[in-house]
Amino acid sequence: MEKKGCVKCGCTEVGTKEIAVTGTGLSKMLDVQNNKFLVVYCKNCGYSEFYNKKASTIENIIDFFLGG
Numbered sequence: 001m002e003k004k005g006c007v008k009c010g011c012t013e014v015g016t017k018e019i020a021v022t023g024t025g026l027s028k029m030l031d032v033q034n035n036k037f038l039v040v041y042c043k044n045c046g047y048s049e050f051y052n053k054k055a056s057t058i059e060n061i062i063d064f065f066l067g068g
Contacts (some may be wrong), residue, residue: 004067006042008042009044012066013042013043014066015040015041017038017039018038018039019037020037022035037053038052038053038058039051049065051064
């Protein structure tokens with residue numbers, strides 16, 4: 001299947017960043033950042049989507065983001 005590109009502008013150039021955030025309750029009070037996400041964003045328009053880092057490989061997530 002051919003990659004379609006960003007859902008907003010059609011660009012096929014993407015960037016990724018990893019982020020960690022706190023949860024709720026005790027982890028929030030202690031500032032424990034135990035939730036890790038991969039942010040995939042379009043380099044042209046900046047449209048971004050968050051993916052659970054444990055969900056899949058980076059390559060599969062980028063393919064999903066591009067609609068491939």
